[in-house]
Amino acid sequence: MKYIDLFNHLKKIENYTDSEIEIDQNLVMRNFTFDSNYRFILPGGLGNNDDYEFIPSVPEDYEPDVIQEMLNKRDAEILENIKFRYHMIMPKKETKAKGIILMFHGFNEKTWYKYLPWAKHIVDKTGKSIVMFPIAFHMNRAPAVWSSTREMYRVSEQRKMRHPDVICSSLSNVAISTRLHNKPQRFIWSGLQTYYDVIDFVENFKEGLHPAIDKDASIDFFSYSIGTFLGEILMMSNKDGHFSNSKYATFCGGAVFNRLSPVSKFILDSEANVSLYSYVVEHLDSHMKRDEVLRHYMHTHPEGNNFRSMLNYRVLTECREEVFRKMSHQFYAITLAKDEVVPAYEVINTLQGSRRDIPINIEILDYPYKYIHEDPFPALPKIADEVDEQFRFTFDKISAFLQS
Numbered sequence: 379m380k381y382i383d384l385f386n387h388l389k390k391i392e393n394y395t396d397s398e399i400e401i402d403q404n405l406v407m408r409n410f411t412f413d414s415n416y417r418f419i420l421p422g423g424l425g426n427n428d429d430y431e432f433i434p435s436v437p438e439d440y441e442p443d444v445i446q447e448m449l450n451k452r453d454a455e456i457l458e459n460i461k462f463r464y465h466m467i468m469p470k471k472e473t474k475a476k477g478i479i480l481m482f483h484g485f486n487e488k489t490w491y492k493y494l495p496w497a498k499h500i501v502d503k504t505g506k507s508i509v510m511f512p513i514a515f516h517m518n519r520a521p522a523v524w525s526s527t528r529e530m531y532r533v534s535e536q537r538k539m540r541h542p543d544v545i546c547s548s549l550s551n552v553a554i555s556t557r558l559h560n561k562p563q564r565f566i567w568s569g570l571q572t573y574y575d576v577i578d579f580v581e582n583f584k585e586g587l588h589p590a591i592d593k594d595a596s597i598d599f600f601s602y603s604i605g606t607f608l609g610e611i612l613m614m615s616n617k618d619g620h621f622s623n624s625k626y627a628t629f630c631g632g633a634v635f636n637r638l639s640p641v642s643k644f645i646l647d648s649e650a651n652v653s654l655y656s657y658v659v660e661h662l663d664s665h666m667k668r669d670e671v672l673r674h675y676m677h678t679h680p681e682g683n684n685f686r687s688m689l690n691y692r693v694l695t696e697c698r699e700e701v702f703r704k705m706s707h708q709f710y711a712i713t714l715a716k717d718e719v720v721p722a723y724e725v726i727n728t729l730q731g732s733r734r735d736i737p738i739n740i741e742i743l744d745y746p747y748k749y750i751h752e753d754p755f756p757a758l759p760k761i762a763d764e765v766d767e768q769f770r771f772t773f774d775k776i777s778a779f780l781q782s
Contacts, residue, residue, distance in 0.1 A: 381766040388494035394463040422452025432653040468507035475507035477596040482605025503777030514568035524553035548643035555650035562657035606631030614684040633724035710779040715744035719751035
């Protein structure tokens with residue numbers, strides 16, 4: 379089946395309701411429920427009373443009530459983010475997976491559509507099962523209204539009126555842009571929540587509590603874009619040695635946060651980017667002095683220090699590079715020559731270090747058709763053959779690494 383046909387087939391059959399969905403004669407998609415134990419660290423939770431809001435230079439720029447009501451709820455009260463379903467793609471013949479690959483997606487993703495063919499290809503080639511784990515407030519961990527064209531059109535129009543100079547504001551990114559513009563610390567707290575959720579997931583199956591994963595199953599990673607940020611922090615922190623033998627393949631990801639260019643109609647608008655950069659890069663130390671809870675998580679916990687090192691290229695550089703050097707044999711990265719969101723040279727700067735002396739294998743590919751970071755394999759009939767060839771070429775490489 380060509381990529382375009384596979385994409386459309388998987389998009390059609392995917393759902394969160396059925397316990398098991400047949401993909402083909404060899405593979406199934408199984409759905410499971412996850413409950414997060416970390417709502418308390420989110421803004422508005424029992425352990426996080428920080429009410430900081432980014433103050434625009436002009437007070438009138440404050441978002442109107444309709445936006446506040448729809449998007450600026452207390453994060454700890456958004457139940458879709460606390461209890462959610464996740465997909466697992468696995469060989470049909472296996473009752474319990476002997477090896478899993480944790481898959482992490484990109485920023486502002488609302489569906490798994492483009493990832494489904496990627497996951498199927500990796501499972502076909504490696505024989506390992508893929509767990510498609512959603513990042514906090516993404517995919518089905520976000521209220522459906524945030525993806526509603528009708529509702530987001532209203533919000534988008536008001537946002538453009540409030541911020542007439544905004545660049546790349548769109549229906550697709552207005553929810554996440556408004557939320558991060560208003561409270562940029564959400565980036566940190568949702569990232570930490572997801573980190574702890576993944577650790578809980580791993581520790582639960584290691585205790586024999588997962589119905590489809592063997593307690594001794596191997597753990598590897600595949601991530602794309604900002605999902606690599608999460609995966610890198612998991613690997614760097616390596617809680618209790620869980621990931622000492624893990625392989626890590628990344629596609630279009632790997633650079634530290636302040637070397638990314640996320641302003642895009644599919645990711646973030648320019649106003650949100652300014653607010654986020656101000657908080658997590660320029661003034662994070664000031665916020666840590668102001669906020670005792672933030673300081674506790676970001677300074678005393680290993681995952682917090684690793685998080686900080688991945689926010690700013692010049693922060694904890696030697697520590698970050700030493701960790702990557704020690705686990706260089708575990709990493710493999712594919713970047714794209716025309717990627718403007720996560721530029722290839724910035725992935726090299728991060729993963730191979732400032733002196734280019736970290737031996738992580740990084741390949742730069744370039745496809746013969748028009749592509750962008752957010753859509754490396756366009757499902758378009760006119761270029762279906764070229765896309766199919768490049769898709770297989772790319773994911774054969776990724777699968778071979780994860781299988782080795």
